[in-house]
Amino acid sequence: MLATQRRHLILQELQSSGTVRVADLAGVLGVSEMTVRRDIDTLDAEGQLLRVHGGATRTGTFSAIEPGFVSKSAQETEAKQAIAAEALSLLRPDMTLLISGGTTTYEFARLLPRDLGLTVATNSIMVANALVPGTVGPATAATAARGGIRTLVLGGQRTPSEALVGPVTMHAMENLHADLCFMGVHGIDPEAGITSPNLLEAEANAAMIGASGALVVLADASKYGVVGLAGIAPLASIGTLITDSGIATRGARHEAADVLRQAVGDLRIAAAPSAQLRSPLPSSRTPQVSAYKGHDA
Structure with a gap:
């Protein structure tokens, strides 16, 4: 699995769950915990998540990061x-x-x-x-x-x-x-x-x-x-x-x-x-808070 694919899956789990644990991600992705930590470090540097002890959490509700x-x-x-x-x-x-x-x-x-x-x-x-x-x-x-x-x-x-x-x-x-x-x-x-x-x-x-x-x-x-x-x-x-x-x-x-x-x-x-074929991670769901920004068309 490519690094970009792993990181996308990490962000998917954050979107649905609010937080993720390094150990859980390593098991689901089939990689080492060190690899997961490096992915989390990269995503944290990009502002797409917030690194915490043992895992990561969402930075907020709205996404302002534009992926390439x-x-x-x-x-x-x-x-x-x-x-x-x-x-x-x-x-x-x-x-x-x-x-x-x-x-x-x-x-x-x-x-x-x-x-x-x-x-x-x-x-x-x-x-x-x-x-x-x-x-x-x-x-x-x-x-x-x-x-x-x-x-x-x-x-x-x-x-x-x-x-x-x-x-x-x-x-x-x-x-x-x-x-x-x-x-x-x-x-x-x-x-x-x-x-x-x-x-x-x-x-x-x-x-x-x-x-x-x-x-x-x-x-x-x-x-x-x-x-x-x-x-x-x-x-x-x-x-x-x-x-x-x-x-x-x-x-x-x-x-x-x-x-x-x-x-x-x-x-x-x-x-x-x-x-x-995706296996969801065992974690609780954080409710999505939504609001509409910008103009209608």
């Missing part, structure tokens, strides 16, 4: 791929799409068919790279006839998640209109809605929603209950939410799927085999 693209891409890989594959069913010929930054939207971009005559506008460097002609799959006569995917890259300031944000991005969004917006998010919460740790990225994402006929959120189950610093939009704004089968074990009483079904227009659950 490479770090996030190693997390929940199978779930993201399953979600991306399910999202393809929403496509129709000649659609115009807005695709936000994120590792799940990157997986989606990699799978986009080249023979539907799609137009994609994105503020994600990685998504744009995935749409370069010939980067995915062999060229076909049908692809050539339809012209592949027309790609528009929105300029702006680069973030750790390889998204482009700021005034230049917002100006580019002013006259755009899309059929669907496919969005990756940092957190999804019943009270806080969809959120980001980056204020400027939240602003850009909200503008994407406003420029689209409908919003499709692609978010693996680990995002449930996570609240970022900046609000993007309430759950009611989501036309379709695609997550993975790990959502069945989320929430204080495993009620996450039911809550989301009532809150969004359409909840779709993609099968992700590894989501059912």
